[in-house]
Amino acid sequence: MSTGRIVAGCIAPHPPHLVYAENPPQNEPRAECGWETLRWAYERLRKDLDALDYDAIVILSPHWQTYIGTHFLGLPHFKSLSVDPVFPNLFRYHYDLNVDVELAEQICDAAAADGLVTKMMRNPDFRVDYGTLVSCHLTRPSWDKPIVSISSCRNLHYYNTDVMQAQAMALGRATRRAIEASGKRVVVIASQSLSHRHFTREADVPEDMSREHIYDHHQYLWDMKLIGMLKKGDTAGVLSLMPEFVEQAVAEADSGALSWLLSALEIPSYPAEVYGYGTIIGTGNAVVGWFPEQEAP
Amino acid sequence: MSVIGGFIVSGLPHPLLCPDANPGYAALRRGYEAAREEISRLNPDVLLVYSTMWPSVIGHQLQADPAPKWTHVDELFHDLGSIPYTFRIDADLAHGWCAAGQERGLQLRTVSYHGFPIDTGSIVALKLLNPDNAVPAVICSSNVYADRSETIVLAKSAVDALEAQGKRAVAVCVMSLSNRLFTTFIDPSEDRIHSKKDEEWNAKLLQFFSEGRLEDVTQLSRQIQRQIRVRKVVSFKSLWWLSALMGAHNHYAGTVYGYAPVVGTGASVIGLIPASRSFGDREFDEDTVERFDGDRHILGGLEDPNL
Numbered sequence: 001m002s003t004g005r006i007v008a009g010c011i012a013p014h015p016p017h018l019v020y021a022e023n024p025p026q027n028e029p030r031a032e033c034g035w036e037t038l039r040w041a042y043e044r045l046r047k048d049l050d051a052l053d054y055d056a057i058v059i060l061s062p063h064w065q066t067y068i069g070t071h072f073l074g075l076p077h078f079k080s081l082s083v084d085p086v087f088p089n090l091f092r093y094h095y096d097l098n099v100d101v102e103l104a105e106q107i108c109d110a111a112a113a114d115g116l117v118t119k120m121m122r123n124p125d126f127r128v129d130y131g132t133l134v135s136c137h138l139t140r141p142s143w144d145k146p147i148v149s150i151s152s153c154r155n156l157h158y159y160n161t162d163v164m165q166a167q168a169m170a171l172g173r174a175t176r177r178a179i180e181a182s183g184k185r186v187v188v189i190a191s192q193s194l195s196h197r198h199f200t201r202e203a204d205v206p207e208d209m210s211r212e213h214i215y216d217h218h219q220y221l222w223d224m225k226l227i228g229m230l231k232k233g234d235t236a237g238v239l240s241l242m243p244e245f246v247e248q249a250v251a252e253a254d255s256g257a258l259s260w261l262l263s264a265l266e267i268p269s270y271p272a273e274v275y276g277y278g279t280i281i282g283t284g285n286a287v288v289g290w291f292p293e294q295e296a297p
Numbered sequence: 298m299s300v301i302g303g304f305i306v307s308g309l310p311h312p313l314l315c316p317d318a319n320p321g322y323a324a325l326r327r328g329y330e331a332a333r334e335e336i337s338r339l340n341p342d343v344l345l346v347y348s349t350m351w352p353s354v355i356g357h358q359l360q361a362d363p364a365p366k367w368t369h370v371d372e373l374f375h376d377l378g379s380i381p382y383t384f385r386i387d388a389d390l391a392h393g394w395c396a397a398g399q400e401r402g403l404q405l406r407t408v409s410y411h412g413f414p415i416d417t418g419s420i421v422a423l424k425l426l427n428p429d430n431a432v433p434a435v436i437c438s439s440n441v442y443a444d445r446s447e448t449i450v451l452a453k454s455a456v457d458a459l460e461a462q463g464k465r466a467v468a469v470c471v472m473s474l475s476n477r478l479f480t481t482f483i484d485p486s487e488d489r490i491h492s493k494k495d496e497e498w499n500a501k502l503l504q505f506f507s508e509g510r511l512e513d514v515t516q517l518s519r520q521i522q523r524q525i526r527v528r529k530v531v532s533f534k535s536l537w538w539l540s541a542l543m544g545a546h547n548h549y550a551g552t553v554y555g556y557a558p559v560v561g562t563g564a565s566v567i568g569l570i571p572a573s574r575s576f577g578d579r580e581f582d583e584d585t586v587e588r589f590d591g592d593r594h595i596l597g598g599l600e601d602p603n604l
Contacts, residue, residue: 066373067478068560081412086354088410117481125379126370127414151372157527158480198354200442201404281354 004180007052007293008187009265010045011258013285014061014134015193016084016091018042021207024141028092034207041276041287042138048273048289049139049187056100057140057147058107058175059189062255063131064151067158069117070171071151072104075124084130090206095133100146103182107148110174110181116167117153135191145187150175152255161243161254168256169239172263179264188264190257194226195219195249195284202281215282222249223277223284230272230288235262249284270295298571299459300466300543302339304332305506306426307564308350308418308471311485313425314377318485321557321564328555328566329425335552335568336426342464343387344427344434345455347538348471350418353438356404357451360436361391362413371417382420387433393462394435398454402589403447405454418471426469439534445518448534450589452541468542472535474499474563475525483560491561498525499563503556506567509549510576515540516583525563543569545585547576 019027021034064071076099084091105120112118132149150171156164179186197219203211214220222245229237238245239262246254253259262268268290275287306329311318316326336344351358366383391407398405419436427434437455440447459466475495490496498521505514514521515536522533543549554566 064372068373068480068482071373071375083410083412083414085351085414085416088408088413092410092412119376119482121375123370123375123379125368126372126375129372154529155480157529158477198442200354200356200440202355 004183005185006176006179006188006264007054007185008049009261009290010139010187010189011261011286011288012135012139012189012191013038013193013287014063014131014191015280015283015285016087016130016134017206017280019093019134019137020090024137026094029090031207034209035278035280037276038278038280038285038287044275045287045289046139048291053185054145054187055184056103057136057145057187057189058103058150058179059132059135059147059191060150060152060257060260061129061131061135061191062152062252062257064129064149065154066151067154069119070111070153071119071121072108073099073128073149074101074104074120074122075099076101078126078128080127082127082130082133091130093130093133095128097128097143098146100148103178103184104148106178106182107175110178111171114170114174116170116174131191135189139189152257155256156246156254161246164254164256165239165242165259168259169263172260175260176264176266188261190261192252192255192257193283193285194223194251196252197250197282199282212279214279214284219249219284223286227274227277227286231274233269233271235267235269238262239267265290265292268292299456299464300468301341301571302336303468303470303539303543303569304336304426305470305472305539305565305567306332306422307473307559307562308348308421309559309562309564310371310374310377310380310417310421311559313380313421315485319488321488322485322559325555325557325564325566331554332566332568333426336432336467339467341432341467343390343466344432344469345466345542346419346422346434346436346469346471347439347535348416348419348436349439349535350471351416351436351438352441354441356406357398357440357443358438359391359395359405359407360386360415361388361407362386362409363388365413365415367412367415369415369417369420380420380424382424384423385430385433387435390458390462390464391435393458394455397457397461398451401450401454401587403450403454422469422471443534444532445534445537445583446586447589448537449541449586452538453587455542468539470535470539474502474565476562477527479561488558488560490558490563495525495563499556503553503565506569507551507553508576509551509569509572509574510547511540511543511549511569512545512547512581513576516581543571548572548574550574
C-alpha cells in the first residue's frame with residue numbers, strides 16, 4: 001500500500017522583491033532591507049516546514065504561462081541565470097536546481113488520463129520561470145529538495161474563471177492521486193499574490209517602505225475577505241467566490257494556482273495558518289499554510 | 298520624416314523554427330524575407346520594435362543592452378527548439394527615447410542586464426527581418442495597464458528622440474491579427490484560423506492595410522479588441538503606437554507580404570510605406586494626445602505623484 005501523501009500546502013507569493021530584500025548569494029542586486037512582514041512570515045513557514053519530513057516540492061507558477069495545456073519541467077537538472085522581465089533591477093538570480101522528473105511524469109500522466117492537455121518540457125536550454133524560483137527559494141533556500149514545476153494554463157483568457165477553475169481543480173485531483181501513488185511525501189505550493197494590481201511607478205529606492213501600501217482600499221477589502229475565509233477553514237467558500245475575487249481584485253488566482261492547491265488538499269475545512277500579509281508594489285500578498293497530517297483524525 | 302516605414306509581423310516562432318512544417322508557415326517565412334528586402338531598400342538607421350509579447354508593469358521598458366546575447370526557448374513552443382541570438386541595440390536612441398518619454402510624463406526606463414529575457418516575438422522579428430544585425434534596433438515593451446493615451450504619447454516620444462538624434466527609423470510592430478490559439482496540440486497540416494469570425498475580421502484588416510488605411514484600422518482598435526483579441530491585457534494598443542509613430546493618417550502604400558494561420562492565430566507580414574496617395578482625410582472620434590498625466594487621479598484627490 002502506498003504511503004504517498006501531501007504533508008503541507010502553501011500559498012507562497014513570488015514578488016522578486018522578497019528575494020532581493022533577503023540578499024542571498026544567488027541574487028546579484030543588493031538591498032538594505034524591505035517587506036519584513038512578509039519575509040518574517042516566510043521564516044515562520046520555513047520553520048514549520050523544516051519540522052516535516054518530505055521528499056519533494058510541487059509548485060504551480062503563474063509566470064510559466066502556457067496557452068495550450070499544462071506543462072511540466074521534464075529534465076533532472078536546470079542551471080542558469082533568471083532575470084525578472086519586469087523587475088530586472090531587483091532579480092538576477094543564479095539558480096541550480098533538481099527536478100523530480102519521475103513525479104512530474106506521474107502527475108502529467110494522471111492529468112492526461114483525466115482528459116487534461118499536458119506536455120513535458122524537455123528542452124535543456126529552457127529557463128525556469130522566476131515565480132517558481134522566488135517561491136521555492138523563500139520556502140526552501142537550501143534547494144536540497146527536488147521540485148516539480150507546473151505551468152499555468154491560461155484558461156481564463158480563453159474561456160472564463162469557471163472553466164479555469166474546473167480545469168485547475170481537475171489538475172489538483174490528478175496531482176494528489178499521483179502523489180499518493182508515488183509513495184512520496186510532498187509539499188505543494190501555489191505561487192501567487194492575492195490582489196494583483198500594481199503601481200506603475202517604482203520608488204527610487206525600491207525598499208523604501210514609506211512608499212509601500214496597497215493599491216487601493218477595494219483591493220485590501222478583498223484580500224481581508226479571502227484571508228478571513230481561509231482562517232475559518234471556508235475554502236469551499238473561497239472557491240465559490242473565485243470568479244468575483246479574480247475579477248474584482250485583479251487577483252493572481254486567475255492562474256489557477258489557488259484552485260489547484262485547494263483541490264489537491266481536498267478543499268480543507270480546517271483553518272489555515274496565515275503567517276503574514278503585506279503589500280508589494282501595491283499588490284496584496286499572504287503567506288499561508290495547511291498541514292493535513294496535523295488535522296488527520 | 299523620421300519614420301520611413303512600418304511593418305506588422307507575427308511573433309510566433311514557427312516561421313523561424315519550422316517553416317517547412319506547413320505551406321502557410323513557409324509563405325510567412327517568404328513574407329518576412331520580402332519585408333527584409335524592403336527594409337534593406339529603405340536603408341534605415343534603426344529599427345524600432347514594439348512587441349506585444351513583452352509585457353511590462355512599471356511603465357514601459359526599452360532594451361538598451363548594446364549587444365544582448367542568449368539562447369532563448371519559448372515557454373509554450375519549447376519543443377520547436379532553441380533560438381540563439383546576438384542583437385545590435387542602439388543604446389543611445391534607447392536612452393534618448395527614455396528621456397523624451399519622461400519629458401512627456403511617461404514612466405519609461407531602459408534595461409541593460411546580461412541575460413535579460415528578450416521576448417519570443419522580438420527575437421523572431423529581428424532574426425527574420427534583420428538576420429545580420431545590419432541595422433541596430435531598439436525594443437520597447439507593452440505595458441499591461443497602458444491604454445490609448447499612454448501608448449500614443451509613447452510613440453510621440455520616440456519621434457522626439459529620432460528627431461533629436463537625426464535618425465530615420467523603420468517601425469516593427471510585433472502582433473498577431475486575431476490571437477486565439479487552439480487550446481489543444483494540432484498537427485501543423487491541420488492548422489487554420491481558429492474561427493470563421495476571426496477569419497473574416499482578419500480579411501477586413503488585411504484589406505484596410507493593403508489600402509494603406511493605417512489610421513482607419515487604428516480607430517477600430519477597441520472594436521478589434523472586443524471581437525478577435527483574447528484579452529490578456531486591457532486593450533489592443535499596438536496599432537495606436539504604430540499609427541501615432543507614423544503620423545496618424547491613411548497616406549500609405551500597403552503591402553501584405555504574407556498571411557497564414559499559426560496554431561489558430563492570424564499571422565501576417567505587412568508593410569506600410571508613406572506615400573502621396575491617400576484613402577482620404579477624415580475626422581476621427583478620438584483625439585490625439587501630447588502628454589501623459591497618469592490615470593489614478595481620475596477618482597479625484599487620490600493621486601500620489603510619486604507612486
